[in-house]
Amino acid sequence: MPVIVATMIPKADQVDEVRAILVELIPEVHQEPGCKLYSLHEAPGKFVFVEEWADDAAMAAHGAGPAIGKMFSALDGRLDGPPDLVFLTPVPAGDPALGQLRA
Amino acid sequence: MPVIVATMIPKADQVDEVRAILVELIPEVHQEPGCKLYSLHEAPGKFVFVEEWADDAAMAAHGAGPAIGKMFSALDGRLDGPPDLVFLTPVPAGDPALGQLRA
Numbered sequence: 001m002p003v004i005v006a007t008m009i010p011k012a013d014q015v016d017e018v019r020a021i022l023v024e025l026i027p028e029v030h031q032e033p034g035c036k037l038y039s040l041h042e043a044p045g046k047f048v049f050v051e052e053w054a055d056d057a058a059m060a061a062h063g064a065g066p067a068i069g070k071m072f073s074a075l076d077g078r079l080d081g082p083p084d085l086v087f088l089t090p091v092p093a094g095d096p097a098l099g100q101l102r103a
Numbered sequence: 104m105p106v107i108v109a110t111m112i113p114k115a116d117q118v119d120e121v122r123a124i125l126v127e128l129i130p131e132v133h134q135e136p137g138c139k140l141y142s143l144h145e146a147p148g149k150f151v152f153v154e155e156w157a158d159d160a161a162m163a164a165h166g167a168g169p170a171i172g173k174m175f176s177a178l179d180g181r182l183d184g185p186p187d188l189v190f191l192t193p194v195p196a197g198d199p200a201l202g203q204l205r206a
Binding site for chain 2: 003005007019022023026027029030035036037038039040041042043046047048050086087088089090091092093094095098099100101
């Protein structure tokens with residue numbers, strides 16, 4: 001199952017606004033078919049999604065879907081550059097309960 | 104619970120060796136107290152751990168523990184620079200089953 005680590009850098013004066021936009025739209029993404037994990041995290045000046053999708057088709061549908069469209073409209077002008085997307089393949093090892101994002 | 108995204112860049116001729124080292128040591132990390140998630144992923148020329156720890160103390164113990172010590176001894180000379188570590192805080196939203204790495 002494809003995994004994505006997506007990093008967004010908010011403009012310095014837009015951190016709270018960006019957080020609010022992301023949090024508001026997450027439930028809609030969770031409704032998307034094949035969404036196994038769409039989890040938001042934060043570090044100073046940085047938001048990081050860790051995502052997992054049932055397959056490439058579900059991931060592609062997400063990328064072209066209405067929720068992402070709304071997200072990027074709302075984020076317009078609020079990020080310091082485009083999101084950094086790292087597309088990953090799981091390498092399962094050790095205890096499955098600890099070694100995989102989702103079984 | 105603290106989350107880490109750790110990215111390692113193997114030297115071009117060390118990809119298989121690095122993968123083997125990481126996979127071999129993951130079970131030992133899974134035994135460490137407070138390990139909630141220690142999951143390996145791969146993209147061309149890149150290994151990415153997504154980790155979650157019960158608390159800062161468990162994360163710190165991991166960082167100073169024997170497994171990591173063995174890992175970095177074995178990785179010596181095989182990486183293209185030091186690992187990139189991003190320390191994150193979860194921002195739970197939406198369906199908890201989909202919006203958090205671990206409940």
